[in-house]
Amino acid sequence: MNLFRNVVFIAAIAGLVAGVVLACMQAYATVPLILKAEVYEQAGGGHHHDHAAPSSSAVNSVAAAGNTMSSVASPPADAAAPAEDEGWAPADGFERFAFNVVANIVTGIGFGLILVAASEFAGGIGNWRQGIFWGLAGFAVFTLAPGLGLPPELPAMPSAELLPRQIWWISTVAATAVGLGLIAFRKSLPLAILGVALIVAPHIVGAPQPESFETPIPEGLHHQFVVAVTLTDLVFWLVLGAAVGVVRGRFTGTATSLRDSFA
Amino acid sequence: MNTASVSLGASVSSQSRLVQLALAALLGVFVVGFVGFSHIDAVHNAAHDYRHSMAFPCH
Numbered sequence: 001m002n003l004f005r006n007v008v009f010i011a012a013i014a015g016l017v018a019g020v021v022l023a024c025m026q027a028y029a030t031v032p033l034i035l036k037a038e039v040y041e042q043a044g045g046g047h048h049h050d051h052a053a054p055s056s057s058a059v060n061s062v063a064a065a066g067n068t069m070s071s072v073a074s075p076p077a078d079a080a081a082p083a084e085d086e087g088w089a090p091a092d093g094f095e096r097f098a099f100n101v102v103a104n105i106v107t108g109i110g111f112g113l114i115l116v117a118a119s120e121f122a123g124g125i126g127n128w129r130q131g132i133f134w135g136l137a138g139f140a141v142f143t144l145a146p147g148l149g150l151p152p153e154l155p156a157m158p159s160a161e162l163l164p165r166q167i168w169w170i171s172t173v174a175a176t177a178v179g180l181g182l183i184a185f186r187k188s189l190p191l192a193i194l195g196v197a198l199i200v201a202p203h204i205v206g207a208p209q210p211e212s213f214e215t216p217i218p219e220g221l222h223h224q225f226v227v228a229v230t231l232t233d234l235v236f237w238l239v240l241g242a243a244v245g246v247v248r249g250r251f252t253g254t255a256t257s258l259r260d261s262f263a
Numbered sequence: 264m265n266t267a268s269v270s271l272g273a274s275v276s277s278q279s280r281l282v283q284l285a286l287a288a289l290l291g292v293f294v295v296g297f298v299g300f301s302h303i304d305a306v307h308n309a310a311h312d313y314r315h316s317m318a319f320p321c322h
Contacts, residue, residue: 003271003279003280003283003284004283004284004286004287006271007271007283007284007287008287008290010271011287011291026312026313026316030312030315030316031312031316034312034315034316087304087305087308088304088305088308089305089308089309089311090308090309096312099309099310100310100312100313102309103298103309103310103312103313104313106294106298107294107295107298107299107313107317109291109294110290110291110292110293110294110295110298111291111295112291113287113288113290113291113294114288114291114292114295115291116287117284117285117287117288117291118288120271120284121284124271143317143318146318147318150318150320151318152315152316152318153315153318153321153322154315155315155322159320159322162302162320162321162322165320166300166320169319169320170300229315229316229317229318232316233317233318248271251271252271
């Protein structure tokens with residue numbers, strides 16, 4: 001399991017770096033907007049916090065009936081803040097920030113594992129510049145493509161059932177990844193056309209949309225959030241790809257000229 | 264775009280290479296899936312801001 005260990009090692013270091021960078025960017029760019037939206041969420045009373053997928057209303061009522069503490073504390077309509085909706089949640093302030101940092105690092109390593117494994121099939125990321133291009137591909141696959149159909153959402157925004165959206169998100173990511181791979185690594189016109197078709201197909205099928213788009217969130221706030229999410233994710237993927245290139249270059253001892261210009 | 268001339272773990276056989284890379288990718292998918300897509304409430308709440316900030320389907 002020599003190769004496996006190397007992949008995990010590279011992904012761990014790159015994911016740690018990129019995750020910390022992303023957490024810092026989120027603290028300034030996206031989390032303040034989420035906190036603003038939560039003010040609207042609480043002020044607006046009823047919101048669309050359907051956690052459970054198929055029978056959300058039934059589950060919500062069961063949860064409300066089972067959890068007498070919260071049903072006493074909050075109004076009968078499910079008007080609780082997301083943090084106190086169900087179950088444990090980190091306290092606002094440092095604890096919430098700390099959990100966000102942990103989530104960023106853990107998923108940074110997860111995305112790093114996917115990126116390193118995928119790129120090894122194509123010969124590996126040799127230096128930070130190749131890493132930038134792999135990072136762009138990761139951004140296109142994991143942020144741009146699903147974000148077209150399901151734009152980044154703030155709390156209190158209406159949305160369709162959770163499970164169909166998750167299925168659409170995952171299918172879109174998979175189709176876009178395969179499509180990009182076909183275009184980039186198969187030197188054949190029919191396969192390139194198939195790749196384009198795979199990238200386009202999820203958007204023809206269409207993402208699950210809410211029945212009504214009515215929301216207390218001002219459109220300006222949402223737009224600001226979409227821009228912030230897209231740009232922070234772009235920087236995250238570029239840092240992740242570049243970091244993989246640098247760490248891997250040190251590992252294999254290749255890419256000597258470009259290695260020292262970064263890091 | 265040139266690919267690296269030296270690949271990781273070049274000494275292992277191609278089949279073992281495939282299995283190990285697939286395992287690493289699977290581990291990554293599992294990690295991201297757990298943090299970003301788990302329906303467990305505590306996991307959702309802990310990673311709430313992260314899920315919104317990565318545009319994962321949330322709520």
